[in-house]
Amino acid sequence: MKNTTYSRRAVSQIVGSLLMVAIVATIGSVILFQALGGINTFNNIVSGFASTKKDSTGERILIEHVRFQQGPGIIDCPSQTCVEVWFRNTGITSAKIASIKIINIDTQALVLNKDGVNLDLPAKSIDSKKYVSADFIVVPFDPNAKYKISAVTQSGNAFNKITGSYNT
Numbered sequence: 001m002k003n004t005t006y007s008r009r010a011v012s013q014i015v016g017s018l019l020m021v022a023i024v025a026t027i028g029s030v031i032l033f034q035a036l037g038g039i040n041t042f043n044n045i046v047s048g049f050a051s052t053k054k055d056s057t058g059e060r061i062l063i064e065h066v067r068f069q070q071g072p073g074i075i076d077c078p079s080q081t082c083v084e085v086w087f088r089n090t091g092i093t094s095a096k097i098a099s100i101k102i103i104n105i106d107t108q109a110l111v112l113n114k115d116g117v118n119l120d121l122p123a124k125s126i127d128s129k130k131y132v133s134a135d136f137i138v139v140p141f142d143p144n145a146k147y148k149i150s151a152v153t154q155s156g157n158a159f160n161k162i163t164g165s166y167n168t
Contacts, residue, residue, distance in 0.1 A: 058093035061121065063149050063161035065128075068141050081133035081140060083112065085149060089121035096120050098154045100129070105146040105162065109138045117151075 065086040083102065089095050097119040102112040112131055119129055141147075149161045 058091045058123075059095040059153055059155065059157050060089065060091035061095055061097070061151060061153065061157075061159040062088040062090060063151060063159060064088045064126065066147075066149055066161065066163050070140050081136065083131045083136075084128055085131075085151075086126060086128045087119065087121055087151065088126045089123055092123055094120065094122045095157075096154045097129075097151050099152045100131075101148075101150045103148045103150070104138065104142065105148055106142070107145070111138045111141075111147065112136055 063085060065084075067082075067084040069082040069084075085100065087097060097117045099115045100112065100117055101110065101114070103109070104111055112135060114131065114135060117129065119127060121127055145164070147163055149163065150158055151160075152158045
């Protein structure tokens with residue numbers, strides 16, 4: 001007599017092994033795809049923060065030239081007292097000047113505090129902004145004083161220059 005249980009046992013072991021491999025592969029693929037989806041979502045979130053940071057760190061604004069005028073002068077302005085500020089964007093990204101402040105360093109008097117400037121500066125460009133006597137808090141200018149000019153971009157970066165009132 002032949003032993004038939006031995007042959008049946010081999011078949012059931014093969015079927016059992018295939019069934020276990022199928023279950024493990026299915027569960028493993030579900031876990032793998034969930035993990036890859038989570039990593040992709042995380043990368044998208046991080047890249048959003050990185051691009052915002054890259055934009056703000058790419059801003060390089062120079063306050064290149066400041067011209068003060070009291071009385072008739074070379075600046076074409078509608079009033080007798082004028083300030084013209086030239087901005088140069090040497091950065092790799094465009095910037096938007098949101099506010100500008102001019103402070104007399106000697107007296108700590110706030111001469112100009114202008115929000116909502118909205119001066120667009122594309123990368124590698126130069127532009128100017130004029131301010132007339134109606135914009136000023138303190139007039140006239142002291143020709144012997146030093147002034148600090150601060151410009152703040154919409155992304156919060158501040159750029160400063162210290163200059164004399166007529167020697168810029």
